[in-house]
Amino acid sequence: MRKLVNQALAAILALTLLSAATAQRYATADDLMSAVEARPEPKTTEATLTMTITTAGGQTLTRTLQMWGAGDDKRLIKFTAPADISGSGFLTITQADGSEEKLVYLPALDRVRRIAGGQQGDAFFGSDFSYEDITGIDPDDYTHALLSVKDGPTYVVEATPTAASGSVYDRLVIDVPEASLVPVRVEYYRAGALVKVLSVSGLTEVAGYTIATERRMESMVDGKVSTFTVITQSDVQLDVTLPDELFTERYLRR
Amino acid sequence: MRSVTVLFTSLLLGLAAAKAPDMSGRAEVTFGVAVDGALPVAAADLALTLKGEVGSGYFPDAAYRATVVAGYDAATGAATVALDEAYATIYLGKVELTAGKMRRFWGSTDGVNPVDVLNPRDLSFPPDGEKLAVPLVHAGVYADDVKVEFAVVPLFTPAILPGAAWRPALTPRLPPGMTVVGVDAPEVNRPAAELGNIQFGVRGTLDLGQFDVSATYFHGFRSQPTQSARLEPTGTPGQVRLQPVLNYDRIELLGLDFSGTVGDVVLRGEAAYQITADPDGTDPATGNHALQAVLGGEYLIPGGPRTVVQAIFDYTAPDAGEAADTAYKLMLAMMYQPNTRTQLDLGWIQSLDGSGLLMPAVGYSFADGVTGEAKAYVFYGGDGSEFGDWRENSQLRVSVAYAF
Numbered sequence: 272m273r274k275l276v277n278q279a280l281a282a283i284l285a286l287t288l289l290s291a292a293t294a295q296r297y298a299t300a301d302d303l304m305s306a307v308e309a310r311p312e313p314k315t316t317e318a319t320l321t322m323t324i325t326t327a328g329g330q331t332l333t334r335t336l337q338m339w340g341a342g343d344d345k346r347l348i349k350f351t352a353p354a355d356i357s358g359s360g361f362l363t364i365t366q367a368d369g370s371e372e373k374l375v376y377l378p379a380l381d382r383v384r385r386i387a388g389g390q391q392g393d394a395f396f397g398s399d400f401s402y403e404d405i406t407g408i409d410p411d412d413y414t415h416a417l418l419s420v421k422d423g424p425t426y427v428v429e430a431t432p433t434a435a436s437g438s439v440y441d442r443l444v445i446d447v448p449e450a451s452l453v454p455v456r457v458e459y460y461r462a463g464a465l466v467k468v469l470s471v472s473g474l475t476e477v478a479g480y481t482i483a484t485e486r487r488m489e490s491m492v493d494g495k496v497s498t499f500t501v502i503t504q505s506d507v508q509l510d511v512t513l514p515d516e517l518f519t520e521r522y523l524r525r
Numbered sequence: 526m527r528s529v530t531v532l533f534t535s536l537l538l539g540l541a542a543a544k545a546p547d548m549s550g551r552a553e554v555t556f557g558v559a560v561d562g563a564l565p566v567a568a569a570d571l572a573l574t575l576k577g578e579v580g581s582g583y584f585p586d587a588a589y590r591a592t593v594v595a596g597y598d599a600a601t602g603a604a605t606v607a608l609d610e611a612y613a614t615i616y617l618g619k620v621e622l623t624a625g626k627m628r629r630f631w632g633s634t635d636g637v638n639p640v641d642v643l644n645p646r647d648l649s650f651p652p653d654g655e656k657l658a659v660p661l662v663h664a665g666v667y668a669d670d671v672k673v674e675f676a677v678v679p680l681f682t683p684a685i686l687p688g689a690a691w692r693p694a695l696t697p698r699l700p701p702g703m704t705v706v707g708v709d710a711p712e713v714n715r716p717a718a719e720l721g722n723i724q725f726g727v728r729g730t731l732d733l734g735q736f737d738v739s740a741t742y743f744h745g746f747r748s749q750p751t752q753s754a755r756l757e758p759t760g761t762p763g764q765v766r767l768q769p770v771l772n773y774d775r776i777e778l779l780g781l782d783f784s785g786t787v788g789d790v791v792l793r794g795e796a797a798y799q800i801t802a803d804p805d806g807t808d809p810a811t812g813n814h815a816l817q818a819v820l821g822g823e824y825l826i827p828g829g830p831r832t833v834v835q836a837i838f839d840y841t842a843p844d845a846g847e848a849a850d851t852a853y854k855l856m857l858a859m860m861y862q863p864n865t866r867t868q869l870d871l872g873w874i875q876s877l878d879g880s881g882l883l884m885p886a887v888g889y890s891f892a893d894g895v896t897g898e899a900k901a902y903v904f905y906g907g908d909g910s911e912f913g914d915w916r917e918n919s920q921l922r923v924s925v926a927y928a929f
Contacts, residue, residue, distance in 0.1 A: 332865055333893055354893040355928035356548050366734055374787070385737070385784045387791045387825045389593045397865040469657045474765055497863070520732075521621075521667050525584070 296449055300415035300428045308410045309451050310429040313480050316340040316429050320348075324398050326501045334396065334432045348404035360523045376407035399488040399500040403438060404459075404469065411434035413443070424449050438467075451481050465491050478509040527846020545579030546589075553926035557600075557882040560919045566650075570596035572609065582814070589613040610658045621665045626658045626919075629654055629676060631741060632795050633782040635833050636856060638739045639797035639817040640780030643676055643726060644746030651691055652882065652902050657682060670732045678724040681716040683773060684748040691920055694768060697754045704764050711769040716746050726778075736785030743778040749801070751776075751812035773814045774801045791823040793835075806844040812841040821856070830869070831859035852911065853877040866890045870900075880913040894928040 297303040320336040335352040349360040355372035358378035366370050376383050393402035413430035420426055424450045432438035439461065446456040451474055459467040468491060482504070489499040516522055529905045544829040550573040557566040572594045580586030590612040597604045612625025632638030644656040659682045664675045667903040686692075699705065716722040724745030731738050750771035757766045782795035796818035803811035821835025834857055857873040868888035886900035906913025 326865060330892075332890060347606055353928065354551070355547070355894050355896055355926070357928075370735060370786070373733060381628050385786065385791050385793075385821050387786070387789055387831065393825065393829065394862065394865075514583060519667075521665075521672075522583065525588075 290492070295420050295424050295426070297426065300417040301324045302412040303417070303426050303428060303447060303452075304374060304413075304415050304430075307447060308453070310344075311451050311480060313478070315509065315511055317508040317511055317513065318504045319505075321503045321505070322396070322398055322500060323503075325498060327497050332397075339513055339517055341513055341518065347518055347523065348504065349523075362518060362520070362523045363519060364419075374520060374523060376520075378524075381524070384522055385468045391437050397499055398502075399467065399490045400486075400502070401439070403440075404488060407517070409436075417443070421446075452479055453483060454485075465494065467491060467513060468496075473503075476506050480509055482509075541870050548573050549574045549576075549631045549929060551926060553924055553929045555924040557920050557922040557924060559917070561917055564600045564916075565920055566598060567600040568596055568598035568921065570594060587613060587615045619667045621667070623663045623665075624661075626660050627663070627866075628656050628658050629661065629663055631674075631726075631739075631780075633737075633739065634785040634793045634795040634819040634821060634835060635823075635858060637795075637817070637819050637835070637837050639795055639819065640728075640739075640743075640778070642680060642743050642745070642748070642778060642797075645682050647685040647748070648687045648691075649685050651687050654883065656718050663877065672730040672732070674726075674728045674730075676726045676728075678711070678726075678745065680718050680768070680873070681722060681724065681746055681773065682748070683715060683750070686749070691915065693753070693914065695767060696752050697767060699756070699765075701757070702763055705756075705767050706759060706761075706764045708767040708769065713750070714773065716773055716775075722746075733785075735769055736783060738783045739781070741778065741780035741797070743776070743780070743784070745778075746773045746775055747812065748773070751810065753810045754826075770810050772810050772812070774803075778800055789824060792820075794818075794820045806842060806847070813844065815842065815849045816840040830859040830871075832860075833858040854911075874912070875913040876906070878906065878910045880904070880910035882915075891925075895925070896928075897923070897925045899923045 297306060317335075317339050320338050320448075322334045322336065324332045324334075326332075333353070334350060334356070337349045337351055339347045343495055344365040345417045346363045347360065348362075350356045350358065358376075360376040362374045362376075363371055373386050374383050375386050391406075392401050394400070395402055395405045408429075413432055413436065416431075418427045418429050425446050428445045428447060430443040430445055432440060432442070439510070440459050441463065442460045444458040444460070445454045448452050453471065453474055455471045455474075457467075457469040459469070468489045470487045470489075471483040472487070474481055474482055476482075484499060484504045484507070487499060487501045489496045492498065528539050536757070540717040544888040550571065552569075552571050554569045555566050555567075557564065558619060572592055574590065576588070576590040578585040578588045582687040589612070592609040593606070594609045595606045608626065610625070610627050612623055612627040614621055614623040624921070629643045630638075630642040631643065643661060644659055646654040646656055646790040648654055659678060660680055662677045662679075663794060666673045666675075695708070697705075724743070726741065726743035728739055728741040750773050753770045753772070755768040757768045759766055770877050777800040779800075780795070780797035782793075784793045785790060786792075798818065799815045801812050801814055802808075803813055806813045816839070819835055821833060822831045823831065824830050834855070837854040837856060839854075840852070844890045854877070855875045857871070857875075859869075859871040861869045863869060865891055868886075868890075870884075870886040870888070872884035872886075873881065881904075883905070884900060886898055888896060888898045890896050899921065900923075901919075903913045903919045904915040908914065
């Protein structure tokens with residue numbers, strides 16, 4: 272009898288420990304998003320991006336890009352395919368005062384052109400991603416509320432943009448697994464309707480950082496997917512030394 | 526010329542370290558129909574480009590590029606095979622030295638660039654006015670926020686002049702009782718290939734973050750001729766023949782341009798003053814001083830097109846005893862991509878004399894590298910106005926291109 276009691280107690284203890292192990296570590300959405308923000312980020316990034324845009328008719332257009340980034344302040348993108356846009360480039364530098372300098376290079380004209388600050392909601396090179404989507408989610412631009420906790424645990428957080436954020440969305444619903452602290456699914460709502468769904472996959476460890484190698488953005492119309500874009504990252508190099516000359520007009524046109 | 530020799534010798538020595546060159550190309554067919562039913566263009570063109578680098582790293586030791594173009598226009602019967610661009614660049618720290626046949630862009634504004642004088646233009650279809658590659662040596666020195674460029678154009682290359690349908694009629698002033706009984710072939714006074722006719726320019730750019738400012742000086746020639754006419758006696762009293770004269774004026778050009786961001790608007794401005802050898806306007810065969818200035822802004826309409834608005838001012842100093850020529854124009858350009866495949870563009874130039882040019886265009890990506898475009902050129906205005914005389918040249922052009 273005592274043995275049975277001991278076995279039962281052991282089972283309860285085990286269940287309790289297991290429960291403790293799967294219990295949520297973050298009590299509030301703000302705690303969670305602070306942890307997301309505190310995740311280590313590489314100082315520099317170099318990667319090859321393949322952007323496949325699928326139209327409503329199922330046809331696809333593929334663009335290949337080379338991307339270099341230094342923190343959140345400098346980013347250079349150069350198209351390498353298809354041939355009709357190969358060599359075109361885009362340089363963004365965030366100045367100390369928060370303003371952005373944006374330069375685009377058009378090889379056919381041999382011209383570097385300063386362009387107007389893109390509206391956040393504009394499509395990123397004709398894809399289903401907008402510039403706001405590509406930039407990522409800065410927790411400081413949102414207020415957060417914890418909606419639920421799913422198995423895993425995975426937190427479901429509602430993010431409401433602040434007025435100052437300039438976001439084109441009303442709210443976002445974000446799934447964040449506790450294990451990776453990488454948002455793996457984001458629902459974007461505008462005027463109360465679901466307009467986009469982002470799915471992040473291919474989480475992998477590179478140089479000690481957790482990065483997503485694939486992002487799929489679906490544009491929704493009446494609750495159904497109309498078009499979607501998949502961006503895959505390859506040849507990712509993090510914390511490599513990138514010369515300052517890389518983020519200049521000179522390199523943009525090279 | 527020695528610098529060119531050194532450049533190419535360096536390249537040859539470095540070929541052992543060269544990466545395999547990239548070959549790319551573009552095939553395009555263009556078909557056009559004018560309002561009078563004429564077919565101004567029915568052309569097929571092919572361009573093949575070879576490019577590569579010598580050395581490695583973000584800035585290799587050198588890079589090279591060459592493009593050959595071949596084309597046939599069934600509408601005009603013209604067939605061409607030509608070397609378009611062919612140049613090499615060596616990277617020497619903060620200095621880049623490029624020599625060969627190439628295009629170089631100077632300026633800040635859109636469409637109309639008074640300081641962009643290194644390359645002449647192909648004006649056989651004036652609304653497009655594509656730049657012609659010319660032999661030149663270009664050096665760029667890149668400091669932190671300053672860029673200085675030097676360009677030497679050893680040989681003068683004139684612009685390709687518009688065809689007869691685009692040229693204004695010669696209207697010389699005739700003494701009373703005089704009649705023109707014929708027009709001779711134009712006398713073309715083109716700068717000879719000699720040391721004294723070498724053209725050169727220098728341009729400095731200061732990058733201030735949200736603003737950049739450039740100053741340009743150019744010593745050379747106008748690529749479009751000043752047209753005048755002499756009256757040649759025929760031996761018959763009261764009758765003369767007309768001798769057109771095309772002079773390519775020597776100029777000194779002083780230019781200033783800038784671009785900068787103010788909020789969500791990009792401001793751009795550009796102005797150039799050309800000084801000729803006829804400051805008093807007394808020589809009819811030589812053009813007068815001239816100023817062209819452009820000022821405008823670009824704004825991305827939320828959810829709508831990227832929009833550029835520019836004001837263009839032209840001034841030509843007067844001939845002796847006459848009033849100066851001035852012209853004002855407004856330019857609007859709108860670019861919008863409603864979906865992944867479709868590109869909608871609108872170009873509009875409106876002169877204050879009431880005439881103008883409207884250029885709507887639709888582009889479509891059929892597949893990766895396969896694009897098509899339909900573009901209309903609509904000229905309007907009264908007789909004698911800036912664009913009105915080209916009304917009959919209004920046309921629609923359709924093209925399909927494959928880049929590989």
